[in-house]
Amino acid sequence: MDARDLVLDGNAAAGLLQEVFSADVTAAEGTCGGCGATDLVGALVAYTQAPGLVIRCRQCEAVLIRIVTDGRRHWVDLSGLRTLQLGG
Numbered sequence: 001m002d003a004r005d006l007v008l009d010g011n012a013a014a015g016l017l018q019e020v021f022s023a024d025v026t027a028a029e030g031t032c033g034g035c036g037a038t039d040l041v042g043a044l045v046a047y048t049q050a051p052g053l054v055i056r057c058r059q060c061e062a063v064l065i066r067i068v069t070d071g072r073r074h075w076v077d078l079s080g081l082r083t084l085q086l087g088g
Contacts, residue, residue, distance in 0.1 A: 010044040013053050016067060017041070020074050023086060031082040034062035041065075041084075 010026055017025040026042030037059040044064065047054040052068030057080070064080035078084065 006047055006049050008046045008048060010040070010042045010046045010055055012046045012048050013055060013065075013067075014042070016053055016069070020067060020076055021086075025084075025086070028087075029083075029085040030064060031084075032057040032060060032062055032064060033080050033082040035060040036082070 014024070014026050026040065028041050029038055030041050030044065031038045034057060037057055039058060041055070043058065045056045045058055045061070047056070052066060052075075054063060055065040056063055062080050064078070066075075066077040068075045
């Protein structure tokens with residue numbers, strides 16, 4: 001299996017993101033803390049085959065969002081995002 005086979009777009013994270021944020025975060029606009037690129041979360045690169053969810057910048061591949069769950073609790077790391085604009 002090639003690493004490219006594991007790459008999905010950010011829409012693959014919709015269910016978990018909605019569970020964590022109680023909103024459709026895929027429609028939110030995120031700004032990468034590394035390169036400053038701005039895109040909808042649903043258009044970012046998502047890796048769902050890891051022990052958690054990892055979402056990366058489409059431009060520079062920086063890690064923007066990490067989410068791990070044990071089924072009851074969620075650990076959310078948004079440190080790669082400069083901003084996350086919800087609503088519109």
